[in-house]
Amino acid sequence: MTSLVDSIKKLRQWLHPRQLLIAPILIVLIMGLGFAIYRVSPFFIFAGLGVIGLAMVVFRNPWHGLYLIAFFLPFERIGSYDMGGVTIRPSQVTALLTMLSATMYFLGRKRFNLPSLPILAPLGVFVIAQLIGLLVAPNLERAILVTVFTWFTFGISLLVPTLIRTKADVRSVLKWMFAALLIVGLFGIYQFLGDLAGLPPELTGLRELYTKDILGFPRVQSTALEPLYYANYLLIPLSILLAFFFSREKSFHPLWVVSLFGLGVVNMALTVARGGYIAFAVSCAIIVVYFFFQLKLITWRNLWYIFLVGVLALGIASQAVGVDVIQEQFLSHVTDLFGGASYNERAEMFDVAYVAWLDHPIFGIGSGSFGPYESAHPYTVPEHGWRIVNNEYLEVLAENGAVGLTALIVIFLIVIVRSVKAVTRAEDPFIKAALVGLCAAFIGILVQYNTFSVLYIVHIWFAVGLLVALQNIALAPKPVVQK
Numbered sequence: 001m002t003s004l005v006d007s008i009k010k011l012r013q014w015l016h017p018r019q020l021l022i023a024p025i026l027i028v029l030i031m032g033l034g035f036a037i038y039r040v041s042p043f044f045i046f047a048g049l050g051v052i053g054l055a056m057v058v059f060r061n062p063w064h065g066l067y068l069i070a071f072f073l074p075f076e077r078i079g080s081y082d083m084g085g086v087t088i089r090p091s092q093v094t095a096l097l098t099m100l101s102a103t104m105y106f107l108g109r110k111r112f113n114l115p116s117l118p119i120l121a122p123l124g125v126f127v128i129a130q131l132i133g134l135l136v137a138p139n140l141e142r143a144i145l146v147t148v149f150t151w152f153t154f155g156i157s158l159l160v161p162t163l164i165r166t167k168a169d170v171r172s173v174l175k176w177m178f179a180a181l182l183i184v185g186l187f188g189i190y191q192f193l194g195d196l197a198g199l200p201p202e203l204t205g206l207r208e209l210y211t212k213d214i215l216g217f218p219r220v221q222s223t224a225l226e227p228l229y230y231a232n233y234l235l236i237p238l239s240i241l242l243a244f245f246f247s248r249e250k251s252f253h254p255l256w257v258v259s260l261f262g263l264g265v266v267n268m269a270l271t272v273a274r275g276g277y278i279a280f281a282v283s284c285a286i287i288v289v290y291f292f293f294q295l296k297l298i299t300w301r302n303l304w305y306i307f308l309v310g311v312l313a314l315g316i317a318s319q320a321v322g323v324d325v326i327q328e329q330f331l332s333h334v335t336d337l338f339g340g341a342s343y344n345e346r347a348e349m350f351d352v353a354y355v356a357w358l359d360h361p362i363f364g365i366g367s368g369s370f371g372p373y374e375s376a377h378p379y380t381v382p383e384h385g386w387r388i389v390n391n392e393y394l395e396v397l398a399e400n401g402a403v404g405l406t407a408l409i410v411i412f413l414i415v416i417v418r419s420v421k422a423v424t425r426a427e428d429p430f431i432k433a434a435l436v437g438l439c440a441a442f443i444g445i446l447v448q449y450n451t452f453s454v455l456y457i458v459h460i461w462f463a464v465g466l467l468v469a470l471q472n473i474a475l476a477p478k479p480v481v482q483k
Helices: 002-014 017-039 042-060 062-072 090-107 120-136 140-163 167-196 227-247 254-271 274-295 300-321 323-335 340-359 370-374 392-425 429-448 458-475
Strands: 081-083 086-088
Touching (some): 042 062, 042 090, 062 090, 062 140, 062 167, 062 458, 090 140, 120 140, 120 392, 140 458, 167 227, 167 254, 167 429, 227 254, 227 429, 227 458, 274 429, 340 370, 340 392, 370 392, 392 429, 429 458
């Protein structure tokens, strides 16, 4: 009788809607793979097998997908593939599968409590501004594509707090994020030393624009598309690690915290990204000020360690590149904020963005439309690709109007203000340290947004979602103890 009951239970598990949906998906994928063997190149076959394996992992447990998203965040260029004018990245594929898995998981539950999502309303206003802007988009196809990608990354900021509900969830996500930092950080060091040794870009993974032939020393981009995007990503794990270090939180071994932070700082220095430097300085200043005035945990010993890490990073860079090069090309590139072709191009794009906003001041010219608007012909892609404003706030103002920019600023303010409130109420030292570090990183990202303009970046909206999840954990009502 017992064996019969167990058999019925197992049968009910297999008849669960989520399990039933996996079977036809896998059948379609396998049939497609069989057809592809005769029609498609081996690369797509192996990529298809990888997606099938990824789907099997994610559909068994959507939380596994969340951890993999955290791991794949820095893999923008290496690990991605361009197809039909669209760059497909591992983090995007994993996020899409995780959204589907989470949807099926929660639909199969009788009760589901939706978490607090304070950014949902302003996100909805921004989406409305995008839809209205499509009516005047100079290149409708591109505007629709960028709009959909933007909605997708917005969805990630809602997915993360939906899945992350406990301290254990946060710790698992950070484990995978730090593992990715270790891999891309070591690869960044290899990239730098390999280019100095004369290895070709095919082996180092550097774009020719960032090899030593340009400035006399390589600019590390690791697995990211550009050094500035890599520096932007590094803000997130580095700020969290610095907060853990100052808080003396023991969830991660102090030796690992210091080692990973040192590796990340060296990589940050080797990006030679001015915006990244400024943003990192802002994030570090926020963390230092917080722990000094609130917890008073900053000691001369801790400051000495940070000083040594900074000296080590600069020492490695100067010895590897050469002191003369550091003094001339490096310092000239970093400190030249208001001169050269780069500044002139930015100033020109600022003027074009202002004119575009004047044309449609309320809802803008449509997401992704600045490039076609500035181009000689809106449907002819320039030789070096669509141009951007290199200032996110001006680009949003031009593309989504005053309504879109206001909604975006409201989102940012909600995230920051609610994070401050959560820090003051958080009792768990791990959650508090993670909140301080991630909020500082987010403010640094907003500072760096003055130097580049791509809204639909996965790691930024993942950070937004993780901040909301941390806020929800810290602000959750405490259970009442019955006396």
